[in-house]
Amino acid sequence: MSQLPLGFRAAGLPRHDRPRPSRHGMAIFYSETPAAAAACFTTNVVKCVHIPLDQERLKSGEARVIMVNSGCANCCTGDRGIREAKKTIKWASKALHVSGKEILVASTGVIGDFMPMDLLSDEIPMLSKKLLGDEGVHYNSFHKAAEAIMTTDTTVKIAHATVRIGGREVRIWGCCKGAGMIHPAMTLSGKPHATMLAFVLTDLKTSASELKPMLGEATDQSFNRVTVDGDMSTNDSVFILANGASGATLKTASDRKAFYEALREICIELSKKIAKDGEGASKFLEIRVEGARTVKDAQTMAMTVATSPLVKTAAYGEDSNWGRILAAMGRSGVHFDPAKADISFGKLCVFRHGAPTSVSAEKAREPLKAKEVVLRIQLHAGKAEGFYWTCDFTGQYVDINARYRT
Amino acid sequence: MSQLPLGFRAAGLPRHDRPRPSRHGMAIFYSETPAAAAACFTTNVVKCVHIPLDQERLKSGEARVIMVNSGCANCCTGDRGIREAKKTIKWASKALHVSGKEILVASTGVIGDFMPMDLLSDEIPMLSKKLLGDEGVHYNSFHKAAEAIMTTDTTVKIAHATVRIGGREVRIWGCCKGAGMIHPAMTLSGKPHATMLAFVLTDLKTSASELKPMLGEATDQSFNRVTVDGDMSTNDSVFILANGASGATLKTASDRKAFYEALREICIELSKKIAKDGEGASKFLEIRVEGARTVKDAQTMAMTVATSPLVKTAAYGEDSNWGRILAAMGRSGVHFDPAKADISFGKLCVFRHGAPTSVSAEKAREPLKAKEVVLRIQLHAGKAEGFYWTCDFTGQYVDINARYRT
Numbered sequence: 048m049s050q051l052p053l054g055f056r057a058a059g060l061p062r063h064d065r066p067r068p069s070r071h072g073m074a075i076f077y078s079e080t081p082a083a084a085a086a087c088f089t090t091n092v093v094k095c096v097h098i099p100l101d102q103e104r105l106k107s108g109e110a111r112v113i114m115v116n117s118g119c120a121n122c123c124t125g126d127r128g129i130r131e132a133k134k135t136i137k138w139a140s141k142a143l144h145v146s147g148k149e150i151l152v153a154s155t156g157v158i159g160d161f162m163p164m165d166l167l168s169d170e171i172p173m174l175s176k177k178l179l180g181d182e183g184v185h186y187n188s189f190h191k192a193a194e195a196i197m198t199t200d201t202t203v204k205i206a207h208a209t210v211r212i213g214g215r216e217v218r219i220w221g222c223c224k225g226a227g228m229i230h231p232a233m234t235l236s237g238k239p240h241a242t243m244l245a246f247v248l249t250d251l252k253t254s255a256s257e258l259k260p261m262l263g264e265a266t267d268q269s270f271n272r273v274t275v276d277g278d279m280s281t282n283d284s285v286f287i288l289a290n291g292a293s294g295a296t297l298k299t300a301s302d303r304k305a306f307y308e309a310l311r312e313i314c315i316e317l318s319k320k321i322a323k324d325g326e327g328a329s330k331f332l333e334i335r336v337e338g339a340r341t342v343k344d345a346q347t348m349a350m351t352v353a354t355s356p357l358v359k360t361a362a363y364g365e366d367s368n369w370g371r372i373l374a375a376m377g378r379s380g381v382h383f384d385p386a387k388a389d390i391s392f393g394k395l396c397v398f399r400h401g402a403p404t405s406v407s408a409e410k411a412r413e414p415l416k417a418k419e420v421v422l423r424i425q426l427h428a429g430k431a432e433g434f435y436w437t438c439d440f441t442g443q444y445v446d447i448n449a450r451y452r453t
Numbered sequence: 454m455s456q457l458p459l460g461f462r463a464a465g466l467p468r469h470d471r472p473r474p475s476r477h478g479m480a481i482f483y484s485e486t487p488a489a490a491a492a493c494f495t496t497n498v499v500k501c502v503h504i505p506l507d508q509e510r511l512k513s514g515e516a517r518v519i520m521v522n523s524g525c526a527n528c529c530t531g532d533r534g535i536r537e538a539k540k541t542i543k544w545a546s547k548a549l550h551v552s553g554k555e556i557l558v559a560s561t562g563v564i565g566d567f568m569p570m571d572l573l574s575d576e577i578p579m580l581s582k583k584l585l586g587d588e589g590v591h592y593n594s595f596h597k598a599a600e601a602i603m604t605t606d607t608t609v610k611i612a613h614a615t616v617r618i619g620g621r622e623v624r625i626w627g628c629c630k631g632a633g634m635i636h637p638a639m640t641l642s643g644k645p646h647a648t649m650l651a652f653v654l655t656d657l658k659t660s661a662s663e664l665k666p667m668l669g670e671a672t673d674q675s676f677n678r679v680t681v682d683g684d685m686s687t688n689d690s691v692f693i694l695a696n697g698a699s700g701a702t703l704k705t706a707s708d709r710k711a712f713y714e715a716l717r718e719i720c721i722e723l724s725k726k727i728a729k730d731g732e733g734a735s736k737f738l739e740i741r742v743e744g745a746r747t748v749k750d751a752q753t754m755a756m757t758v759a760t761s762p763l764v765k766t767a768a769y770g771e772d773s774n775w776g777r778i779l780a781a782m783g784r785s786g787v788h789f790d791p792a793k794a795d796i797s798f799g800k801l802c803v804f805r806h807g808a809p810t811s812v813s814a815e816k817a818r819e820p821l822k823a824k825e826v827v828l829r830i831q832l833h834a835g836k837a838e839g840f841y842w843t844c845d846f847t848g849q850y851v852d853i854n855a856r857y858r859t
Contacts, residue, residue, distance in 0.1 A: 090784075091780060091783035091784050092782070092783040092784075092785075092787070092788065092789060092791065093779045093780060093782060093783030093791045094783075094791075120776065122776065122779075123776060123779050123791065123804065123807065123808065123809070124808065124809070125792075125807055125808030125809075126808075127808075157774070157776060158774075158775075158776020158777070158779060158780060159774075159775060159776040159779075159804070159809050227763070228763055228777075228780065230784075232784075276762040276763060277683075277760075277761075277762065278761050278762060278763045278777070278780060278781065278784070279780065279783075279784040280780060281776075281779070281780050281783060354683075355683075355684050356682040356683065356684060356762070356850075356854070357633070357634055357682060357684045357854055360850075360851050360854035360855045361854065361855070363851065363855045364854070364855030364856055366855070368563070368564075368565075369564075369565060370526065370528065370529060370563060370564020370565040370687075371564070371634075371684070373499045373528075373529050373564060373565075373687070374497060374499060374564060374634065374684060374685065374686055374687050375684065376498070376499060377497035377498040377499030377500075377685075377687060378496075378497050378498075378636075378638075378684070378685040379498075381498070382498065383498060385498065385499045385500075385529065386531075398529065398565070400531075401529065401531050402529065402530065402531030402532075402533070403529070403530070403531075403565050440851060440855075441851060441855075442848035442851045442852060444762075444766075444851070445766050445769065445846060445847060445848045445850070445851060446848060448762070448763055448766035448767065448770070449766045449767065449769045449770030449772065449847075450770055
């Protein structure tokens with residue numbers, strides 16, 4: 048329990064805990080006092096109904112509640128979707144004794160479906176009661192909330208840290224969901240894409256203006272470098288609430304650095320958990336591009352390789368077919384000299400200066416048999432680096448997405 | 454036989470006809486007289502060895518032979534790959550009594566593998582002899598050549614037309630291959646991408662400078678609008694040879710139009726055959742974007758939807774999950790107003806002006822049960838249109854690419 052930030056409460060009703068099995072889950076995160084709040088949202092032109100509502104609320108820089116429904120994206124639902132979202136905020140406001148202006152909402156699920164209003168009208172009061180009771184501060188409730196946001200996820204994704212700031216302990220706790228329609232590109236000014244949701248709670252004493260650049264930078268270094276299928280969602284969101292209950296503030300540059308690094312590590316841990324739990328995934332892949340002319344070049348190339356179906360199916364087959372990596376590099380839009388490029392599987396170099404090395408196909412497979420594989424590209428064109436995290440591409444991904452609505 | 458252009462010969466040794474089963478095939482197309490020649494090549498930065506050799510030869514605007522090996526891309530093979538390609542040209546030059554400068558080469562297969570020189574040293578003379586003999590002018594030999602270029606293709610892809618120009622008949626015959634690593638973006642000035650190869654032979658009397666813009670335009674309207682997996686190859690090439698044996702020339706604008714339209718139709722027919730035979734495909738999909746502000750917008754959006762794994766797996770599952778189409782539209786980089794957009798499956802409108810129509814999910818599935826499905830997007834933002842052809846995404850695609858080297 049010690050890792051939970053002070054002054055927060057949570058409650059969750061995972062889909063599998065419902066009286067009747069359902070594809071809907073519901074979670075609420077709550078701060079006992081007004082908290083500094085910031086969020087990054089997807090850059091998809093098509094946005095779920097909740098994002099403009101949140102953006103309006105975030106203008107004050109404060110919030111107390113984040114209410115999450117999983118199973119329904121509430122996206123492309125027209126005016127009815129907006130009316131229904133506002134209604135759920137009213138229900139939560141009443142049940143939690145919090146102004147509707149302090150309630151943020153997030154959702155994930157099928158685009159075009161309407162919200163399960165019958166369920167929500169019962170469950171928002173029920174969950175709120177639990178949250179405000181003794182249970183609300185227990186670790187188990189936070190765990191249930193993290194379970195409740197899952198859709199096609201197979202594992203709960205939680206990360207936490209404690210960092211000393213000015214002699215005081217500051218706690219950061221985060222959870223996220225995401226397994227398919229994963230290729231986030233979120234900004235602070237943002238619009239929505241594919242669905243990954245992350246929630247970070249901390250008892251640091253700070254302001255929205257101090258939080259925003261840190262959240263933006265941490266998101267760029269973590270969630271925005273994960274892809275499962277290249278399909279950006281309409282609902283991607285990362286939220287942070289900081290309620291000040293620790294009493295610690297960021298007085299010096301080194302305080303700021305210490306907090307930022309802990310926040311970034313949590314975001315990285317959560318991001319890797321998304322890639323590892325990608326729909327149907329059997330392997331985690333890190334694509335590293337080194338020796339690029341610019342960071343943008345390195346990132347673009349890493350992303351192109353990470354989204355290549357041929358690279359990802361080869362990884363699944365543990366096939367050392369590095370030609371597919373080169374073909375993806377070559378279509379990335381980055382100018383480079385293939386005759387200078389190297390490719391390594393982990394530490395094993397299979398392609399050097401534009402030609403195959405003497406490593407046999409059989410030997411080259413060895414590093415690919417691991418559960419976590421690093422594909423390393425060296426361009427010898429400069430000093431910039433970039434990376435992307437992804438997973439392999441399996442028949443199970445196709446099954447999940449052909450058979451079920453997600 | 455009547456559809457074959459005059460003055461051409463062909464020969465092919467498909468992989469399944471070899472004495473010992475092999476993954477290599479070999480084809481030769483030959484003109485009895487020097488032919489005007491043009492080609493479009495992939496824009497991948499990583500190019501197979503053959504492309505710069507062809508580009509050098511095409512400067513003269515003439516060629517007589519195209520020699521194709523399937524099974525080995527001869528790409529990323531360094532200096533050895535170049536030496537070996539030149540050696541095969543020498544062998545063909547000797548066997549066909551044609552200058553090496555008049556021989557174009559094309560290849561498709563595994564990147565990084567070296568050419569099967571032992572096989573080729575036997576087979577180039579053997580196939581050349583067949584080609585120069587009685588068999589060379591028969592329809593069967595052209596069919597065998599079209600079979601011989603196949604890799605993971607399951608069907609032979611041939612198209613032909615006869616068009617009257619200035620009172621004479623002009624014949625156009627084409628064949629192509631391509632099933633995976635398909636997302637061509639070829640230009641006349643080009644560089645290589647994913648592997649599709651196409652060969653067009655005609656007995657029109659013309660010049661390279663007259664052919665080039667027609668081939669470029671026809672390629673843009675056909676091959677460059679097909680995607681199977683979004684993975685552009687390093688070897689994509691479309692060649693045309695025109696040997697003048699019909700005696701017909703393009704004297705008027707309407708002659709030019711008639712020939713261009715026949716050429717374009719052949720390229721379109723071949724392109725659709727590629728999408729229909731995409732690796733593991735069970736369905737052909739046409740993505741049409743209408744009412745866009747610009748053609749570029751329409752094309753970009755059609756391409757993004759056509760490469761979306763979630764759209765393609767939904768098509769496989771015959772799931773009317775149009776939210777995935779909207780999510781792909783929204784991440785395409787095209788600015789549009791989702792509240793004005795419509796989506797139809799064939800003629801059935803499932804989403805209108807930013808909200809679901811009353812069509813039930815079950816009814817919306819009906820049009821998706823066909824073998825050929827049109828997904829139509831109307832943006833109501835302008836008059837520009839665009840389209841892309843693709844196929845659904847099945848577990849078999851994953852099997853093919855995880856289990857076999859392609």
